[in-house]
Amino acid sequence: MAEKITPRSESYSDWYVDIVLNAKLADYSPVKGCMVIRPRGYALWEAIQSNLDKMFKATGHSNAYFPMLIPESFLKKEAEHVEGFSPELAVVTHAGGSELEEPLVLRPTSETIIWSMYKKWIQSYRDLPLLLNQWANVIRWEKRTRMFLRTTEFLWQEGHTAHETSEEAEEETIKMLNVYKEFAEGILAVPVLTGVKSQSEKFAGAINTYAIEAMMQDKKALQAGTSHFLGQNFAKAFDVTFQTREGKLDYVWASSWGVSTRLIGALIMTHSDDKGLVLPPKVAPQDAVLIPIYKAKNKDEVLDYADSIYKILAEKFRIVKDYDDTNSPGWKYSEWEMCGMPVRIEVGPRDMENRKAVLVRRDSGEKIFVEFDKISDTLDEILKDMQVALLEKARAYREENTFEINNYDEFLKFFNEGEGGFAESLWCGSGECEAKIKEATKATIRVLPFDRQENIEGTCVCCNKKAKNLAIFAKSY
RNA sequence: CGGGGUAUAGCCUAGUGGCUAAGGCGCCUGCUUUGGGAGCAGGAGAUCGCAGGUUCAAGUCCUGCUACCCCGACCA
Numbered sequence: 001m002a003e004k005i006t007p008r009s010e011s012y013s014d015w016y017v018d019i020v021l022n023a024k025l026a027d028y029s030p031v032k033g034c035m036v037i038r039p040r041g042y043a044l045w046e047a048i049q050s051n052l053d054k055m056f057k058a059t060g061h062s063n064a065y066f067p068m069l070i071p072e073s074f075l076k077k078e079a080e081h082v083e084g085f086s087p088e089l090a091v092v093t094h095a096g097g098s099e100l101e102e103p104l105v106l107r108p109t110s111e112t113i114i115w116s117m118y119k120k121w122i123q124s125y126r127d128l129p130l131l132l133n134q135w136a137n138v139i140r141w142e143k144r145t146r147m148f149l150r151t152t153e154f155l156w157q158e159g160h161t162a163h164e165t166s167e168e169a170e171e172e173t174i175k176m177l178n179v180y181k182e183f184a185e186g187i188l189a190v191p192v193l194t195g196v197k198s199q200s201e202k203f204a205g206a207i208n209t210y211a212i213e214a215m216m217q218d219k220k221a222l223q224a225g226t227s228h229f230l231g232q233n234f235a236k237a238f239d240v241t242f243q244t245r246e247g248k249l250d251y252v253w254a255s256s257w258g259v260s261t262r263l264i265g266a267l268i269m270t271h272s273d274d275k276g277l278v279l280p281p282k283v284a285p286q287d288a289v290l291i292p293i294y295k296a297k298n299k300d301e302v303l304d305y306a307d308s309i310y311k312i313l314a315e316k317f318r319i320v321k322d323y324d325d326t327n328s329p330g331w332k333y334s335e336w337e338m339c340g341m342p343v344r345i346e347v348g349p350r351d352m353e354n355r356k357a358v359l360v361r362r363d364s365g366e367k368i369f370v371e372f373d374k375i376s377d378t379l380d381e382i383l384k385d386m387q388v389a390l391l392e393k394a395r396a397y398r399e400e401n402t403f404e405i406n407n408y409d410e411f412l413k414f415f416n417e418g419e420g421g422f423a424e425s426l427w428c429g430s431g432e433c434e435a436k437i438k439e440a441t442k443a444t445i446r447v448l449p450f451d452r453q454e455n456i457e458g459t460c461v462c463c464n465k466k467a468k469n470l471a472i473f474a475k476s477y
Numbered sequence: 478c479g480g481g482g483u484a485u486a487g488c489c490u491a492g493u494g495g496c497u498a499a500g501g502c503g504c505c506u507g508c509u510u511u512g513g514g515a516g517c518a519g520g521a522g523a524u525c526g527c528a529g530g531u532u533c534a535a536g537u538c539c540u541g542c543u544a545c546c547c548c549g550a551c552c553a
Contacts, residue, residue, distance in 0.1 A: 004514095032544085032545080084553070087551075088551095088552075108553090143550085143552070144551080201553080202553070203553040204553065211553090258553090292511095293512050294511070296510080327514085328511050328513085328514070328515055329512060330512080330515085332514085333512095335514080348511095348512055350512075351512095358512085
């Protein structure tokens with residue numbers, strides 16, 4: 001009866017690793033920093049993919065695939081881009097038994113190879129907008145890795161779009177950020193703040209980076225998705241011009257946007273508890289598990305009764321039968337709770353006699369005794385309610401841990417002595433203050449939230465000069 | 478890259494230079510069980526991280542190497 005999961009209160013990072021390993025989402029690989037995504041984890045990625053992919057198609061995007069190997073020289077064409085990525089590149093120098101003429105980089109992101117192709121494909125405004133997305137793996141040689149949150153190789157999607165005008169490209173950037181927000185909240189039940197990143201936190205090569213930012217249960221922020229307005233930076237680097245409606249030549253305007261397997265980390269750290277994984281029904285691989293309880297003398301009757309419930313539920317829901325004789329019911333309860341099964345249906349002799357079943361919610365642990373004829377409708381209600389309840393619970397948690405702080409002493413105390421969280425503070429806009437704050441507290445600007453940058457009155461929390469922005473400060477992953 | 482730590486069965490751990498390396502979890506077989514991680518009996522499973530050295534004798538002492546973990550630096 002060894003406790004398998006370290007409680008969050010004891011060590012949040014141990015808890016996180018215990019969940020990943022015990023819920024069989026992923027395992028360590030022989031290569032440092034890489035992980036193997038197991039079927040239960042990959043099912044989450046498939047749910048993320050299928051939901052997002054529909055949303056991308058609905059907004060006019062098509063999927064394509066570009067190669068993983070990129071000529072090293074491509075990365076060097078955009079000055080900021082190469083500076084941002086060079087320390088974390090993995091480079092192939094030998095292949096086919098000899099040294100290569102030019103080293104090939106394993107893609108850390110695909111802007112360069114995609115824009116080298118866009119040069120061939122775009123000649124006129126009639127070729128625009130070009131709205132492509134790709135589902136792919138990328139490699140970034142990070143010094144310190146964590147399962148799902150930051151691994152050497154990870155899976156993601158990257159959208160790369162080309163437009164006639166700056167306005168249109170910016171509109172696309174914001175549109176896709178909103179798609180991410182809708183997805184994160186509607187499907188993953190992870191509430192997110194949207195806004196623009198400070199210049200020091202933006203993507204290397206972008207004019208502006210926008211992000212969805214979530215709060216985890218340890219009150220740290222997690223960047224869950226980004227959308228970049230690239231201006232004409234890559235068009236200029238790869239000389240991608242087009243003939244305008246007026247017959248002139250202009251560089252193409254661009255956006256790029258992505259979310260990754262990091263979202264699975266966000267899911268885990270937003271909803272799960274000390275018993276294991278908790279998943280919103282819309283991304284859970286199954287809806288419910290059916291666990292019969294019987295003695296030798298009534299085994300057949302109980303299983304028959306359980307089967308009759310299964311038959312009805314299987315028409316509408318994704319149900320797992322766990323009839324395995326070698327484990328006790330109690331063991332199964334714990335095991336399925338660990339794996340994040342949204343609902344458990346217990347069927348024992350007493351339920352059989354009363355023509356009922358016991359439905360148990362994973363999020364609240366609530367046991368609901370239900371008449372045979374109402375099991376299907378009740379399950380439907382529970383799943384819908386759980387989806388909403390998880391989002392609301394996470395939103396309430398974030399709000400409870402978000403504070404307006406505009407006094408620097410208080411600010412320092414909040415991050416250095418208190419439990420931390422999100423600080424809403426006024427900021428003068430200078431990188432110096434941002435750096436000073438990071439030095440003193442390890443907190444960074446997560447986002448300058450939309451709709452809250454009007455009528456800024458007051459002074460910077462750090463330097464007391466006139467404030468330009470309202471910023472969300474937090475320690476982050 | 479810097480500082481610290483660890484390395485014994487799939488996992489966790491015991492092992493004072495001395496006989497055939499011990500236990501728990503898990504796994505396999507059988508029987509009994511089953512409403513919150515069941516019990517009994519039997520069984521399989523180890524080049525003690527790698528390479529050298531000291532010694533009559535090394536899991537244990539010494540040297541070197543490697544891997545992993547923690548802290549720091551780094552990290553759209």
